[in-house]
Structure formats: C-alpha cells, structure tokens
Amino acid sequence: MTFNKIPDASNFVKGVDTSFEVILGIIFFFLIAITVTMIYFVFRYRKEKNPKATQIHGSVTLEILWTVIPTLLVMVMFYYGWMGYKPMKEVPDDAFEIKSIGRMWNWQFEYENGKKTDTLYVPLDRAVKLDLIALDVLHSLYIPSFRLKQDLVPGKEQMMWFIPGREGEYDLFCTEYCGLQHSSMQTSVIVMPQDKFDAWYVDTTKTVTLISDRPGALGLRIVQKNGCLACHSLDGSKLVGPTWKGLYGKTEIVSNKGQKREQIVDSTYVINSIYNPNDDIVEGYSKGLMLSYRNELTEEDIGEIIEFMKTISE
Known part of the structure; x- marks a missing residue:
C-alpha cells in the first residue's frame, strides 16, 4: 500500500515548520525539566531534611555548563531560523x-x-x-x-x-x-x-461587461475596488472623510492654506480632490489622511465615480 503525500501549500512551509518545531521542542524540554527539578527540590531540601542551612560557594563546572549549553541551544535555534528565513530573500530571476x-x-x-x-x-x-x-x-x-x-x-x-x-x-x-x-x-x-x-x-474582458446597466454601477465598482468606501460613507454617517450622500452639487466650506471659502462640489472639485487631496479640506475634517490617486485612477474612472455620486445626491 502506498500513500501519496499532500504537497505543502508553498515552498517555505517545511523550513518554517521545522524551525518552529525545533524551538518548541527545546522550550517544552526545559519547561518540563525545570518544573520537575523545582518539585524535586521542594521535597529534597525541605526543612525536615535540612534543618541547618548549608552555604554553597559555587561550582566552576556548573557555571561553564549553564553558559555553554544555552549558548549552543540558542545557536541551534538560530541555525534553523536562519535556514528557514534566508531562502525568502533569494528571488528566482524568472519569478x-x-x-x-x-x-x-x-x-x-x-x-x-x-x-x-x-x-x-x-x-x-x-x-x-x-x-x-x-x-x-x-x-x-x-x-x-x-x-x-x-x-x-x-x-x-x-x-x-x-x-x-x-x-x-x-x-x-x-x-x-x-x-x-x-x-x-x-x-x-x-x-x-x-x-x-x-x-x-x-482574458482581458473588461469588468464593465459584468456590471449592470444601472446608472453609476461602474462607478460603484471602481470605488469598491479602490477602498474609497472605507473613508466615505454612503448613508450620511461620518467617517474619515465626508459622506458622499447628497455631496455632489452641495456647497461646502473648505480650507486651503488657512483661507476658508465656499466651494460647490462639482466635477472639477472632485477630480482635484482625488488627485490633490490636501488642497481643499472640507471643514470638520483633517488634512493628510488621504493620498493622491493620480497613478491609480484615470479621469475616465473619476467620471464614472461622479456618475455614481450623482445617483446618491438626487
């Protein structure tokens, strides 16, 4: 009878698991050994058997042993850890x-x-x-x-x-x-x-073919993929950034370099806010919490986002 070994999920599983098992084995050995020794000492050197304390002046042999042995064990653990870690930094040229x-x-x-x-x-x-x-x-x-x-x-x-x-x-x-x-x-x-x-x-089929024809559907998909809804709610609740509910076409108080002014949330403002998010900060919100999406979203993408914003601003 032969058994087919299930392959590891990745090439690093064996190295990491071996290192873990070695370190865990050493820990368990000393946990058990020290616990047993402590229990033995409690009974062996209790007052009834040692009514008079004995002064111990030390042992060179013991000093050497409990210095050399832990050092060797630490080096063993380091070796297995290093052998598991080193290949992780050696990337094949054809990766x-x-x-x-x-x-x-x-x-x-x-x-x-x-x-x-x-x-x-x-x-x-x-x-x-x-x-x-x-x-x-x-x-x-x-x-x-x-x-x-x-x-x-x-x-x-x-x-x-x-x-x-x-x-x-x-x-x-x-x-x-x-x-x-x-x-x-x-x-x-x-x-x-x-x-x-x-x-x-x-298969380069565009995602748009998988999205319904409902207005703003593609824009919703874009903001979901880019994590926009983590900071901007759609129901009016306050998160890191202003809610998008009723935002498009609304007049907001914004601050730029300490100067406040009224600003209509239109297409130009939305594009600039996505590409230069620290230019005009809506009152009540903080600067520096959003990075530019200039290299992530095209103007066509932003156009779809604006169409979606319109659907929740009507």
Whole structure:
C-alpha cells in the first residue's frame, strides 16, 4: 500500500515548520525539566531534611555548563531560523511579478498585462514575486498557509516571493493594525494550474461587461475596488472623510492654506480632490489622511465615480 503525500501549500512551509518545531521542542524540554527539578527540590531540601542551612560557594563546572549549553541551544535555534528565513530573500530571476498594493482598507493586485483584482491569483508550481506597496500607513501582508508575512512600509520597497505547491484557496489578510476597519482588510489567494491561470490571465474582458446597466454601477465598482468606501460613507454617517450622500452639487466650506471659502462640489472639485487631496479640506475634517490617486485612477474612472455620486445626491 502506498500513500501519496499532500504537497505543502508553498515552498517555505517545511523550513518554517521545522524551525518552529525545533524551538518548541527545546522550550517544552526545559519547561518540563525545570518544573520537575523545582518539585524535586521542594521535597529534597525541605526543612525536615535540612534543618541547618548549608552555604554553597559555587561550582566552576556548573557555571561553564549553564553558559555553554544555552549558548549552543540558542545557536541551534538560530541555525534553523536562519535556514528557514534566508531562502525568502533569494528571488528566482524568472519569478512572475505582481504589484501588491495595501491601503486603508483593502488589497489590490496589479498584473503586468494591466489586470487589477482584489483577489490574488497565482499559478501552481511557479515562482511568484509580490512587489509590496503601502499607499498610506503601515500594513502587513500575511498568508498563514504559505508561512509568509511581510510589512508594507510607505515609501520603502518591500517584496515577498513563494512557489505555490497546492491548488486551492487560501486566506490573505493584514496583520498590522492600520486603522478603524483593519479587520475588514482580508481577501484570498487563488492557486490555479498553469493552463487555467494562463486562460484567466489572457482574458482581458473588461469588468464593465459584468456590471449592470444601472446608472453609476461602474462607478460603484471602481470605488469598491479602490477602498474609497472605507473613508466615505454612503448613508450620511461620518467617517474619515465626508459622506458622499447628497455631496455632489452641495456647497461646502473648505480650507486651503488657512483661507476658508465656499466651494460647490462639482466635477472639477472632485477630480482635484482625488488627485490633490490636501488642497481643499472640507471643514470638520483633517488634512493628510488621504493620498493622491493620480497613478491609480484615470479621469475616465473619476467620471464614472461622479456618475455614481450623482445617483446618491438626487
């Protein structure tokens, strides 16, 4: 009888698990050994058996042993930890690159052919490199089944790579507290055989064909994909930024360089607010909480967003 071993979810599972098991084994050994020794001492050196205290002047042998042995054990733990960590920084030259963007509070993945998704699709048994970008605050991309975690630091180039070893769907989420809706910053990794991935990858059918003909439907999809609704509510409630309910066409008091003025929320204002969010700050809100989407949204995208804003401002 033969048994087929289930492949690891990624090439790093074995290294990380081995390191964990070694360290955990050493911890358990000393936990048990020290506990047993303490219990033994309680009975062996209790007052009835040692009515008179004995002065101990020390032992060179013991001093050497409890210095050398912990040092060796620490080096063993370091070795397994290093052997599990080192390959994570050695990216193959032929790795398939995907830009992975974290923002408050969603993930977006951009492929070399221009595809953008909020779920990470990767081919089976092929090296994949994620170029990690944080658009606002510190995030951390964590794929527990792959044994991978890497912080995303604004303004700093970070990366992560892996080889998926098993087809399926795996959790991906942010494990660094990044604000009000941190817990909703989760998605999935979909691992597909190479032929299925290739078919998905070359399918350039626009998302618009999957969206209803209802006015503003495409704009709603765009704001959902780009995390706009994490900061702007649609029901009138106050979040990080102004609510969009009834906003388009409304006159707001805005501040620019300390000067206040009335401003009608029209197309020009919306475009400038998305590309230059710190120019005109609506009264009651703070500056510096939104970054520019100049490289993320085209004017056509913003036009669709405006059409959606109109539908909740009527």
